[in-house]
Amino acid sequence: MKKDLTQGNVTGTMLRFAGPMILGNLLQQCYNIADTLIVGRYLGASALAAVGSAYTLMTFLTSILIGLCMGSGAVFSVYYGKKDILQMKKSMLASFAFIAAVSAILNGLVFLGIHPILYILQVPESVYPLMYEYVRVIFFGIGFVFLYNFFAYLLRALGNSVVPLCFLGIATILNIVLDVLFVVRWNMGVGGAAAATVIAQALSGAGIGIYTWVKEPELHPGKRETAIDRKTGAEIVRNSFAACIQQSVMNFGILMIQGLVNSFGPVVMAAFAAAVKIDSFAYMPAQEFGNAFSLFISQNHGAGKRERIRQGTLRAGAVSLAFCMVISAGIFVLAPQLMQIFVDAGESGIIRTGTEYLRIEGAFYCGIGLLFLLYGFYRGVEKPEMSLVLTIISLGSRVLLAYILSPLPQIGVLGIWWAIPIGWFLADVTGIACIGRLSGYRLKEPD
Structure with a gap:
């Protein structure tokens, strides 16, 4: 499923590579619409307002991690084009350590600051309990967002845009199914909607990580790659x-x-x-x-x-x-x-x-x-x-x-x-x- 983007017809290569990425984003948009319809129809306007406001907040938080992974992905792709796998593995290790640390710090800060964050967002009193219930669960998914996007951008750097699409598609379908079970059938409220999202994020993040480890053994870091030099670290931080x-x-x-x-x-x-x-x-x-x-x-x-x-x-x-x-x-x-x-x-x-x-x-x-x-x-x-x-x-x-x-x-x-x-x-x-x-x-x- 890898594509060597340095070979073949220029236009065809770009379109075949971009197709799965576009489809993946369409799937994500469809899930967002489905999630909105389920919450709005079965939990009411206040729940919809809570989930909608939380979605805006999570979009901002996850954009930080996605941006870091996107910047690192460009570095991976350059070294893959150079066929410098040794330096690519050094960059991968440096990037993983750096973004994992940022993810952990971000996760800790939002858990500690839930009430101040909701205050800054001027959440109405009628919505506050529902939004608190939702974000208290949804914040557990931040680490899995990092895992999915890190390995997705790594695989795309190798010219593989199909596997990230597959894991995203599975997670999207699972998310909708769990939304129906948790919200409609088992009446778990907004906390159930958040749990459905976190479980789907966990599957996609852990799943794509395991896939990459099993299917791309040439990317496993050896002793030479575990020592991260200052130049590699600076390059990753700069681009990310x-x-x-x-x-x-x-x-x-x-x-x-x-x-x-x-x-x-x-x-x-x-x-x-x-x-x-x-x-x-x-x-x-x-x-x-x-x-x-x-x-x-x-x-x-x-x-x-x-x-x-x-x-x-x-x-x-x-x-x-x-x-x-x-x-x-x-x-x-x-x-x-x-x-x-x-x-x-x-x-x-x-x-x-x-x-x-x-x-x-x-x-x-x-x-x-x-x-x-x-x-x-x-x-x-x-x-x-x-x-x-x-x-x-x-x-x-x-x-x-x-x-x-x-x-x-x-x-x-x-x-x-x-x-x-x-x-x-x-x-x-x-x-x-x-x-x-x-x-x-x-x-x-x-x-």
Whole structure:
């Protein structure tokens, strides 16, 4: 199931590698929807509010671990492309020790700080007991999130994107089955919903770790790899932290936008909540394609295949732009109907506001698709700090423009919607302009 990303047809290799990653994210989205439906239908609005708020919190916490694993995965992929298995094993050991330590510290902090965290989130009194019950259980899954993502990014660095998909698919199905048993049949409440998630996370994390140990014996560390030198440790920390901070900045920027949206009242809040779900689902394949593209670049960067990187970058751009144009057209035409999936047809104000958002964002999905590729490119050529810079430009300008434009009476909430694609555009321009100068790669044919 491994794919040598340094060989074969460039476009076909990228698409075959990216396919399982995209499908895996779709499965995860389907689970999130199923979980919401089960909790909302059988436990009521307060339970749904508790689980929904906890999901936002867990997304932020897990984004830290996912960012660390993503950054390390790029390092693994570079050494795999170089065929330097010795250094790759040193990097694996350093990365595992580092991210495991971060995971343990993070887990300890959230358990100790449950009540202060819920206070900071301003959880209403009616929801507080339910959310406390849920997070007290769900926090046990943080370590398993680390295990799954560490080994998933390790296998993807080897060109294997199918096995992580299989374990994610099994965990998703198990999670839904356990949700039905614990919540619907055995009436275990929100604690049961959390337990279902943790059990599924444990299976996927432990399972993929055991699979990797059994099926990839060449990755077992020997005596030479157990001594981690300072250079290896610094490289892992640098790449991991850059990707981690990027993920955290993205979530922080979204929280700031959410606060501004809330100031426009419940109609805009409801419209934004529904539209963002559609928005995220629409461009998710482009995001996963960008992650797959990053590992393609990493392997070829390690192998020194500059021409293949040039071809891959241009063809990935064409594929992403074509996909985003099709999705943009579909979202623009079907925006009102898509809003009615989440909102009753009689809520005309919410549907109208959500449709405005989707038609503005949807018209510019090419911008976010290109930005995901730029993130992946800079991680792949060992310039992770540049990905962080682009994230700060995109989200910083978005937040700044939103807060400047939305108070203007003649613009209002539309200022928030328009600030988002403007932020994408500014980051895209910066990223493209810096490719040759900062990475050493030219995308045009030499003169």
